[in-house]
Structures are given as C-alpha cells and as structure tokens.
Amino acid sequence: MNTAPSGPLFPSADSLFRPDLLARYSANGPRYTSYPxxxxxxxxxxxxxxxxxxxxxxxxxxxxxxxxxxxxxxxxxxxxxxxxxxxxxxxxxxxxxxxxxxxxxxxxxxxxxxxxxxxxxxxxxxxxxxxxxxxxxxxxxxxxxxxxxxxxxxxxxxxxxxxxxxxxxxxxxxxxxxxxxxxxxxxxxxxxxxxxxxxxxxxxxxxxxxxxxxxxxxxxxxxxxxxxxxxxxxxxxxxxxxxxxxxxxxxxxxxxxxxxxxxxxxxxxxxxxxxxxxxxxxxxxxxxxxxxxxxxxxxxxxxxxxxxxxxxxxxxxxxxxxxxxxxxxxxxxxxIGFGASSIGKVGDVYAQNAKDLAGYAAAIDKGELAIKRGVRLSADDRLRRDIITQLMCNLELRFDEFEAAYGIRFHDAFAPELERLRAFEDDGLVKIGARRLDVELAGRMLVRNIAMVFDRYLGQQAMQRFSRTV
The missing domain is CATH 3.80.30.20 (tm_1862 like domain)
Structure with a gap:
C-alpha cells in the first residue's frame, strides 16, 4: 500500500474525528439513499x-x-x-x-x-x-x-x-x-x-x-x-x-x-x-x-x-x-427495480415492489407489475432531494445552482434551515457564506445530521426506524 500523500484528499484523523461533537450529535436519522x-x-x-x-x-x-x-x-x-x-x-x-x-x-x-x-x-x-x-x-x-x-x-x-x-x-x-x-x-x-x-x-x-x-x-x-x-x-x-x-x-x-x-x-x-x-x-x-x-x-x-x-x-x-x-x-x-422489495426511481417517481415473496409472486403470476408502494415527488421534494444529495455527495451547496434551476432565492427559501445550521457553524461543522455552504472536515462524519436539517418530513417519521448517525 502506498503511503498517503499530503493534501486535502487526506485530512488527518484529528481533523475528521471530534469525539465531543460525535457524541453530542449522535441521533437516529436517515441514510438518504432517497429523499423522501x-x-x-x-x-x-x-x-x-x-x-x-x-x-x-x-x-x-x-x-x-x-x-x-x-x-x-x-x-x-x-x-x-x-x-x-x-x-x-x-x-x-x-x-x-x-x-x-x-x-x-x-x-x-x-x-x-x-x-x-x-x-x-x-x-x-x-x-x-x-x-x-x-x-x-x-x-x-x-x-x-x-x-x-x-x-x-x-x-x-x-x-x-x-x-x-x-x-x-x-x-x-x-x-x-x-x-x-x-x-x-x-x-x-x-x-x-x-x-x-x-x-x-x-x-x-x-x-x-x-x-x-x-x-x-x-x-x-x-x-x-x-x-x-x-x-x-x-x-x-x-x-x-x-x-x-x-x-x-x-x-x-x-x-x-x-x-x-x-x-x-x-x-x-x-x-x-x-x-x-x-x-x-x-x-x-x-x-x-x-x-x-x-x-x-x-x-x-x-x-x-x-x-x-x-x-x-x-x-x-x-x-x-x-x-x-x-x-x-x-x-x-x-x-428499474426487479424482484421482491426492490425499489426503482423513474423520473420523479419512487416505486417499491411487494416486500414478501408471496405478494411478489401473486402479482407476477397475474401478469401485473409487482409495485405495491411508492410516491411521486412534489416540486419541494425535488428541490430538497437535490440539496440533500449535494450535501451527502459533494459536501457543499452552491446557492446559485439551486437559484438558477428552481427560480428561488436560497437565503429566503431556506432561512429557517440556515438559521438552524448556525449552531453547526459555531461547532465548526459547516461554513455558511453569502453564496455557498461548505461542510467542514469535522462535519464530514456528521453529514447525515446536516442533511436532516433540510428534511421536512422528519417530524412526521418514526425516528426509531432509522439507524444512529454515529
């Protein structure tokens, strides 16, 4: 194995791992393989x-x-x-x-x-x-x-x-x-x-x-x-x-x-x-x-x-x-999802097949799709999905990209969320600027918590069904 080169791709463990913050922010939350x-x-x-x-x-x-x-x-x-x-x-x-x-x-x-x-x-x-x-x-x-x-x-x-x-x-x-x-x-x-x-x-x-x-x-x-x-x-x-x-x-x-x-x-x-x-x-x-x-x-x-x-x-x-x-x-x-319990994403639709083998088999044997559950995303869902995806994948939000794509003023549309994130900023997890939000090194291990701020459904969900963020 090659030794690690210096540079931003290889931050020190000390900069990534803040046990005081990890313990404080640990909570149940989604993994955001989808939103909603x-x-x-x-x-x-x-x-x-x-x-x-x-x-x-x-x-x-x-x-x-x-x-x-x-x-x-x-x-x-x-x-x-x-x-x-x-x-x-x-x-x-x-x-x-x-x-x-x-x-x-x-x-x-x-x-x-x-x-x-x-x-x-x-x-x-x-x-x-x-x-x-x-x-x-x-x-x-x-x-x-x-x-x-x-x-x-x-x-x-x-x-x-x-x-x-x-x-x-x-x-x-x-x-x-x-x-x-x-x-x-x-x-x-x-x-x-x-x-x-x-x-x-x-x-x-x-x-x-x-x-x-x-x-x-x-x-x-x-x-x-x-x-x-x-x-x-x-x-x-x-x-x-x-x-x-x-x-x-x-x-x-x-x-x-x-x-x-x-x-x-x-x-x-x-x-x-x-x-x-x-x-x-x-x-x-x-x-x-x-x-x-x-x-x-x-x-x-x-x-x-x-x-x-x-x-x-x-x-x-x-x-x-x-x-x-x-x-x-x-x-x-x-x-496209195939088989029992599989989930697909087609356009603005999520669709899940019957979870049990009997239900899956019954639908297919009748010549029907096995889809039993799903949701069609609203405009707000699509916007928040893109925000959460950018946070989870790229560890940043460039506000102008969302403003151009969705015709919003980011600071106005998400004023409550940005205000909630001020506490995260005080803890060194994020940096909020006029035109962007960046996840800091100490925030990378808590990116699920940061993304949860933009999830409008969390208050309606049974949080005990999610795993711990840490």
Whole structure:
C-alpha cells in the first residue's frame, strides 16, 4: 500500500474525528439513499404514475440502471436487517428466477429499450445463492430485453458472499459481464464471527479477491461493520491490518444498528456483549485513522476509496450520486427495480415492489407489475432531494445552482434551515457564506445530521426506524 500523500484528499484523523461533537450529535436519522425516504411511500400509490414516468419522452436521453434483488441466504447473519429469505432449499431460486424473467419483460415493455443500460446491480440476500446456470439465464434474459453498454462504459456490479463463491464463480461472473464486486466480511475475528453466526475464514475472502483481480474486475469493495458483539479496538485493529494487506479498492465500514424490535434475528445476540458508546467511538476513530493513514479517501458517511477508484474520481468531479444501493457514479439514470422489495426511481417517481415473496409472486403470476408502494415527488421534494444529495455527495451547496434551476432565492427559501445550521457553524461543522455552504472536515462524519436539517418530513417519521448517525 502506498503511503498517503499530503493534501486535502487526506485530512488527518484529528481533523475528521471530534469525539465531543460525535457524541453530542449522535441521533437516529436517515441514510438518504432517497429523499423522501421509504417511510413516505404510499400504499395507495397509483401505478399510472409509474407508467407515465416510464414513458416520459423527456427521459429518452438518459441511461437506465437495473437493480435485481435476490433475497435468498443459506444461513442467517444475526446482525442483518436486509429483506431476505433464509433457506437450504435451492429449488426456491428456480421459481423466483422464472418470475424475475417475466418481470423483466413486463418492465421492458414500459420503456424505450433503445436507452442503454450503464449500471446494473445484483443485491440481496445473497445473489451468489443462484447456480452458475441460473446466473447465466438471468443475464441472458436481461440482454434479451435491454441494451447494456460496453464493459468499458458500464458499471455492472454484484454483491458476493465468499462462503458461496469459489474462484470459479468469480471467473463465471466476469464472463457474464460483471466488472465490479463487493463482498461482505464484517470482521475477521473468530469470536465475533461466532457471535454473529458468520463463520468466514480469511482464505475464503482472500481467494475471492485474488480471483477478482486475476480476472480483471474494475473495482473490488469490502464491507466491514464496527460495533458488533465482542469487538474491541485491539481485535478490530487486527481485522484492519488484514484488510489493508488485501487492499480492496473500496471499503464500507458501517456502524452496527442494534434494533431487535425491528429485526428479530438480532435477538440471538447478547446485547451485553456489544461495545459501549465510548467503545464504538474508539472503534470509529480507529477506522478513520487507519484507512486515511493508508491512503484511502474518506468519501463520506461509511465509505472510503482509493484515489484511483471511480468513487473518489466522481467526488472530485462533483458527479457523485446516491441511490438505493448507496454511493453511485451514475447520477442521471432511471433506476428499474426487479424482484421482491426492490425499489426503482423513474423520473420523479419512487416505486417499491411487494416486500414478501408471496405478494411478489401473486402479482407476477397475474401478469401485473409487482409495485405495491411508492410516491411521486412534489416540486419541494425535488428541490430538497437535490440539496440533500449535494450535501451527502459533494459536501457543499452552491446557492446559485439551486437559484438558477428552481427560480428561488436560497437565503429566503431556506432561512429557517440556515438559521438552524448556525449552531453547526459555531461547532465548526459547516461554513455558511453569502453564496455557498461548505461542510467542514469535522462535519464530514456528521453529514447525515446536516442533511436532516433540510428534511421536512422528519417530524412526521418514526425516528426509531432509522439507524444512529454515529
């Protein structure tokens, strides 16, 4: 690993990490993979809103993004809050795949499929639960109905569980056209792995990364989690040592959200073994120190990337974006969701499929879209979405851009919000000028809190459904 160069991309951990402020501002809040968040989706959402958005002639110049949700997992990880189905029955994936193929045809009929697909993502669950033949079938059906850009132009990614993916699987995925992958690790410590029911020896992870490099994947990302049972600064430091030796292009280091009232499998873990709030902060500081010290760019929230990675380059160009999979380099795509619980964004519409397999299957079997919830954004929603996106991705607001795009005077339209942010400015988290707002270094780790100031729905939402911002 190269040593970190000096300059603004590599601020010191001391400038990023202010434990007094992190403790004071820690609260429950959205991750803003969308605005409005899914809590504002309506059960009486009219499907015609989605169909009109899909047929909008004004969108014909934009590319498409496709998301496929594969919900199956062979074993359950106790910390997980994803929409998943835990099963040993591999036959269930064949029935699900048959419906996915019908849904692809249904969705494709609504769009001008001459619009190229520049982004594709398989998530879950565990997409590598599918057999090699099933993966090939799903990709073949996708090519049948949609036009995917070339390997050099497109971002085609998949979430991989090393316990389900041999090096042969990685070669197969590359041959199918995937050029980016992310893999879950969470922690290498065997005591922690037993506590979270995810036994994953180091060699499993290393073999996947080696195979991905050998087959020419453009980017390799790894997920870690801090705040898990039995984690200590010492034990997690060893995990980071190992991870830096593996040197992935991207790292997502999430703070574990313990919400057993929402996710019953979390009750399998002994809450008394979780790190204390002070220990969580110490773990977070360790992450920031080690990764920025090793040359990773702190993108924002939980994400770090090497300066050569597409995420870091996109942030430097101010083209970074957020969608339902997190940070993205494709800002203007219409996103089509496939599979149970998947969410799409088409024009000014968010639409979510039935969350349960039975509801999803019933709709597809009747030849209908599986969309059950959604929302059409108002003019105010669109404005606030753009503000929150700019804060989360580019760590700044240039007021003239919003004034030109929306015909407003920013200081007048958001006087209450700017006034609330004065306290943030006093704490050194933001700097408010006549023509712009900048997130200061100490504010980068609290950017969710800053964005929340512009969220007009927070007073109406059940805040306990969101994770902690720190």
């Amino acid at each position: 968040t899914a809590l504002q989706f309506r059960d009486d959402f009219p499907l015609d809103d989605y169909r009109r958005a899909a047929a909008d002639k004004g969108a014909m110049e934009t590319d498409l993004s496709l998301y496929f949700h594969i919900p199956f997992c062979d074993t359950v990880c106790f910390y997980c809050g994803c929409n998943k189905v835990v099963t040993k029955n591999r036959a269930r994936s064949a029935r699900y795949l048959a419906r996915l193929k019908r849904e692809i045809a249904l969705q494709a009929s609504l769009f001008d499929t001459a619009r190229p697909v520049s982004q594709l993502h398989w998530g879950g669950g565990t997409p590598t639960f599918l057999s090699h033949d099933e993966m090939a079938e799903l990709m073949a059906t996708t090519h049948e109905h949609f036009l995917l850009r070339s390997d050099a132009e497109g971002e085609f990614s998949i979430e991989v569980d090393p316990r389900e993916a041999s090096p042969k699987t990685i070669v197969h995925l590359r041959n199918l056209g995937f050029n980016r992958l992310s893999l879950g690790v969470q922690d290498f410590d065997p005591v922690v792995q037993r506590a979270i029911n995810r036994i994953q020896p180091l060699e499993m992870t290393a073999s996947v990364i080696r195979a991905a490099r050998a087959t020419g994947f453009h980017s390799i990302g790894v997920d870690l989690i801090y705040g898990l049972p039995y984690q200590t600064v010492s034990s997690f430091s060893r995990t980071l040592d190992t991870m830096l030796e593996l040197a992935p292009d991207r790292l997502s280091v999430f703070g574990y959200a313990h919400m057993p009232q929402l996710f019953k499998m979390q009750r399998q873990m002994d809450a008394s073994t979780l790190p204390s709030p002070a220990e969580r902060l110490a773990l977070l500081r360790l992450v920031v120190e080690r990764l920025t010290g090793a040359g990773y760019v702190y993108i924002g929230m939980d994400h770090f990337a090497l300066p050569t990675d597409e995420l870091a380059r996109a942030q430097a160009r101010r083209t970074l974006h957020r969608n339902f999979q997190g940070y993205s380099t494709r800002a203007e795509c219409d996103l």
